[in-house]
Each structure stands twice: as structure tokens, then as C-alpha cells.
Amino acid sequence: GAGVSQSPSNKVTEKGKDVELRCDPISGHTALYWYRQSLGQGLEFLIYFQGNSAPDKSGLPSDRFSAERTGGSVSTLTIQRTQQEDSAVYLCASSLGGSRGNTIYFGEGSWLTVV
């Protein structure tokens, strides 16, 4: 597609429920990133994919968070047993990957509210 597409754009869920957030990167981009941004804060790195593998999962805050990427394209971030502190905007980004200094393109984000 023309840009990074994320869905849903907004999600309200009850505490304890599981949620899935989807990211469709720019076609041909091998690198995919998930970040989290709480209200008024900077971006917190969650996970990075190169192709289908995730060489860096260091930012996942707990074992309730997981992510996968299939076919080197679409990625899903899953949050199990959601907590109120999980409320944030979840931003996905993609880049050509490989060499250094590639521009990273962001989606519009998925705003998650846990009530």
C-alpha cells in the first residue's frame, strides 16, 4: 500500500480481555517496528522484525505482550489480559531495512483504552 496501515484506529476494551492490533507495512519493506506511546510521552520501543524473525524483543513490557509477522508482511501485536496501564497509542512503522540509515515510516497508530 501507499503507507503503513494500522487497525483498529481506536479500541476500547474491558480489563482482562485480549486485544489484537494489526499492522500492514509499506509493500517491500522488510523491517517492521512496534512502539508504544502513552499520553504526552515519548515513544517506547517494543519489538523489531526483520522479515518474519524478531531479532529484538527487548522492549516487550511483559509476557502478556506478543507479536508475530507472517509472510514478511502483516504483523499482529497481541496483548493478553489487558490492564489499565496498557492504555496508549500503539504505533507501527516500517522501513526498507538492511542497510543503516533507512527512513522509518509510521502508521497513524491504534489508540487502545482499557476500562
Place this chain on the structure above:
Amino acid sequence: SQQGEEDPQALSIQEGENATMNCSYKTSINNLQWYRQNSGRGLVHLILIRSNEREKHSGRLRVTLDTSKKSSSLLITASRAADTASYFCATEVTGFQKLVFGTGTRLLVSP
């Protein structure tokens, strides 16, 4: 943890004035990038400066990088109300592929 700290946290100026934002970071980097974010949603890439570069220009934007001080600055000249946004620096840390973002500067440009 955050790699970059930005200063000031908030900046309020009049149209036509220049806006300067500073970013400090902690470790060795491959490059430093500046992004803009409107209304807390998607980020837009503005400019990238590599670790062996000292200054770069793009339109009304001027970025400097001082690797000895581990700092960078973003200058927006002749600011416009449409420049109102949050601005983030992000570093590509040596040995890692990911970008690590700073805390951001909220810029308000009044007509």
C-alpha cells in the same frame, strides 16, 4: 529507557520567529533523525544526519550534530502556525537496528 532527552519540553513562539530544539543522547550512534508528530498520532520523518556529518539543511530546517557532546539541535526558521506539533529526535544506536526516541518538544506557534 529513553536514549534522548529533549530541551525544552515545550516552546511557545510567534509566527516568523525561529524555533530551536535540542536533543542529548547517551551512547554511540550511527545516525540521528528528527520526526514531527501532530495530534499524538503518526510521526513524519523530517531529516536524518549521519554520525560523520555536522550540519544538514532541508528547506526551513537546519540540524546540527556534535558527537563529542552527544547532542543535536533542530532549528526551524521563519516559523508558521502550521509548524505547531511535537518534535522528537531519534537515534540509531550503533549495533542496533531500532530507533530510540527522545521525550519530545511541544512547539506552539501563534499567529
